[in-house]
Amino acid sequence: MSLEEDIKQEKGFISERHKALVNIIYTEGWLRNRMSETLKPFDLTSQQYNVLRILRGSSPKALSTSCIRDRMLDKMSDASRIVDRLHKKGWLEKKTCAADKRLVDVHITKSGLELLRKIDAPINDMGQLFSSITEEEATTLNLILDKLRN
Numbered sequence: 001m002s003l004e005e006d007i008k009q010e011k012g013f014i015s016e017r018h019k020a021l022v023n024i025i026y027t028e029g030w031l032r033n034r035m036s037e038t039l040k041p042f043d044l045t046s047q048q049y050n051v052l053r054i055l056r057g058s059s060p061k062a063l064s065t066s067c068i069r070d071r072m073l074d075k076m077s078d079a080s081r082i083v084d085r086l087h088k089k090g091w092l093e094k095k096t097c098a099a100d101k102r103l104v105d106v107h108i109t110k111s112g113l114e115l116l117r118k119i120d121a122p123i124n125d126m127g128q129l130f131s132s133i134t135e136e137e138a139t140t141l142n143l144i145l146d147k148l149r150n
Helices: 014-044 046-060 065-069 080-087 110-130 133-147
Strands: 094-096 105-106
Touching: 014 046, 014 065, 014 110, 046 080, 046 094, 046 105, 046 110, 065 080, 080 094, 105 110, 105 133
Parallel strands: none
Antiparallel strands: 094 105
16 A cells, blocks of 8 residues: 555645655554554563663673663653663663762663563564565665665
8 A cells, every 4th residue: 555545645745755754754653553562462662672672782781771761762762761660570670880879770680581582573573564575675775764864
């Protein structure tokens, strides 16, 4: 289905660039909804999942909440609040930083790692959403998106 059909756009777009902008925004929402559906059975939001993945990637090294915030996909997220919620669920540990008492070091727990192992398969299955494009097209898409951000 085309973008125009999906959003019931009867008039044309101002330009192909404008259509691309709307298409990216629409597709981002579509992907976010699919991600939310995939994470719902695990009682996780996409932001919480992102924090757990960041911590798994740095494990066994601890990260501060400000470092986590810098690495998050959604820069508007409140990393401290997310860390607190994940800590309450037992998926990460928080300790005062020995070098700077104002900072909190955050580690993923074994329970958090086990949760991510369970989630890995359904998340990897989301890759099927891109099965209609070739590897070459995916490479081109990545280059274009990188170019837009630069």
